[in-house]
Structures are given as C-alpha cells and as structure tokens.
Amino acid sequence: MDIRELKQQSDLSYDTAVAKRNALEKAHARQVLAYDGHLFRADPQTICLVRTLKEKNGKFFVLDTNSNPVEIKDADDFLNKLIERNQEALNTYHQMYETFTRKGE
C-alpha cells in the first residue's frame, strides 16, 4: 500500500464513521415517542422495563425523559408503540449501515 492508497482508505473510513455517527443520531432522535402527554425514548431499557412491569401489573408508573412520573394504564398499547418505534428507527439505521458496508468493499 502506498501513501496515496492509505490516504484514500483513511478518508473513506472517516467518511463512513461520520455517516454512521449521523445515522445513529438520527435513530436516537426517531426513538423519541410521545405517549399520554409525555415523551419517552423507545430504547431497549424502556422496552424491557415496560415488559417486566406489565408481567406484574396492568397499571404501573414509569418516568418520562424529564423524570416526571407517568401512570401507564394500557401497558399493551404502550409496549406495542415502543417496539414499533424502536424497530422503525433501527430498520432505517440498518438500511444506512448496509450502504456503509457496501462502500468499503
């Protein structure tokens, strides 16, 4: 590998890393979900918490993104919406990730 090829590869890796970081940030922003007047993040922690609490009780309390307590009255509906939003965001991220992978080949 000569210096020119090294620079080319380095530039490509940098571009890919920045694009990946932006795509991940986009996924994070997309995971924000409004439910019952509050904002939640449809991330693995929230999904696992809601699923765990749902097993014990039909109604329970969780914290929104600003640490305000919210009573969840319809756990199934909330969980479905969280999973739907989480997978929508990650599906888009996955599509973008595939293009990065192809770029490096």
Next chain:
Amino acid sequence: MSQGVLLFCFDTEHTRYHRILERCVRLVKKNISRNITVVTNFDTFRKMSPMGFVNYKFIEPELGNKLNGKAWNNVDRHMAYELSPYDTTLVMDIDYFCFSDNLKNLFDTEYDFLVPDTAHDLSGRNTFDQRRWSMIPMVWATILLFKKNNKVRKIFDTVKYIKDNYSYFTEMYRIYARNLRNDYLFAMALQQINGFMGYEKMPFALPTLPPDCEVVEITDEGLVWQYNDQISYVQDQDVHVLNKEIANV
C-alpha cells in the same frame, strides 16, 4: 386548542433570508402539518414567493445586532409569546430544516416549555461544546415549544428582563460572545426563573451543520454539504444549517 409554528424572517443587506424561509415553510407544511405564522417586515414580505396559506405578522425588527460583522436581525425572539396566535407554539429558526416529522411529536405533550440543550455536529468534529465559552449550561433556542399560560409568560418576561440588561448578565455568566444570542438569553432566563435548578428539555440533540460546511444541494428529503474535500449528506433527518449562504443554493 390551537397549535402552530412561528417563524421569524427579516432580510438583511447581505442575506436574502426570505429564500431560506420559503424552503423552511415548504418542509414545515410537508412534515409538521400545522398552521404557520411568519413574523416579518413589509420589505421582506414583498420579496417572498407565494407560499400558500400562511399567516403574517408585521413588525419592524430591532436593529444593531451583528454576526461576523454583518447585520443579524434575530433580537425579536423574546416577543414570541405575544406574537403567537396559538395555544401551543413551536418556534423555529428558519434555517432549521425539518426533513423528518420528529418535531410533530412535541405537539402531543403536556410540557409547558421545552428547549433542546445539546447539538450534534453533523460534520463529526464536535464543535458545539459551548461550555468552553461560558459558565452556564447552553440551550439551543433554535427550536422552542411553549404553551400559553402564566408560567410560560413569566419565562418570557424574564427573557425580556435579561435582554434589557444583557451586558450585565453576560458579564455575570462570563459569556464570551459579545453579540446577542437567543441561546444564551434563554439559557440565562431559564436558569433564573427556575431557581438555578433544572428545567424540562427536548430529549434529542439538535442536528447542526457548522458554518464552515457549504450546502451544495438541497431537496425536500435532505441535503448535501461539502467540508474541505469531503462531501456528505443526510436524508429524512432534521438539520440546522448555520451557513447563511444556503439562501443562494
């Protein structure tokens, strides 16, 4: 309960902000689907292309503020509360392009006042670590969501008070920037009115393109920019563009 988007737009000698507004309005209509009110002056209004159903409020902008030596008519944000005809208002800078419908979420919430406190540098250089420039946690007044009620009116009253005594407060908070920035104005007001404690924030970082990135192409889905010899793009992701040359793209 009425909901809508409030935009401020004033052309200057150097920048045709109405061109940026036209793109912004198109994206708001497409992705946010709420009523729009544009606060402008008659000189700027005359140059605007027809944008369909948009409300207008005419004021004369307060002059004197500068950005990089050029006129920067951004001082009127403190009047958003009085100027908004809506119960719930999303105030946006016109250089914030909503290529996604993420902001729509915010209208379905009960929060009185929301503002983002972090920005994501799309060029990958983390250039927005504003803590280096002041001793106050920064907010990004690029987008604000507020409801009309007594609590929020007091927030805007505080913003006005700090604006009237801006040099005193910038000295007190050791703010490096000498020009008036709404980001600092709201950061100081929120800290003061909330008893120097925390306040509610938007749970995402504002995707921002630094001023040294040149936008080379823009569509209704996203934009392409150049930084040195690198070309990058975003699609279906909101972007706050700091390079005012976007008016010419």
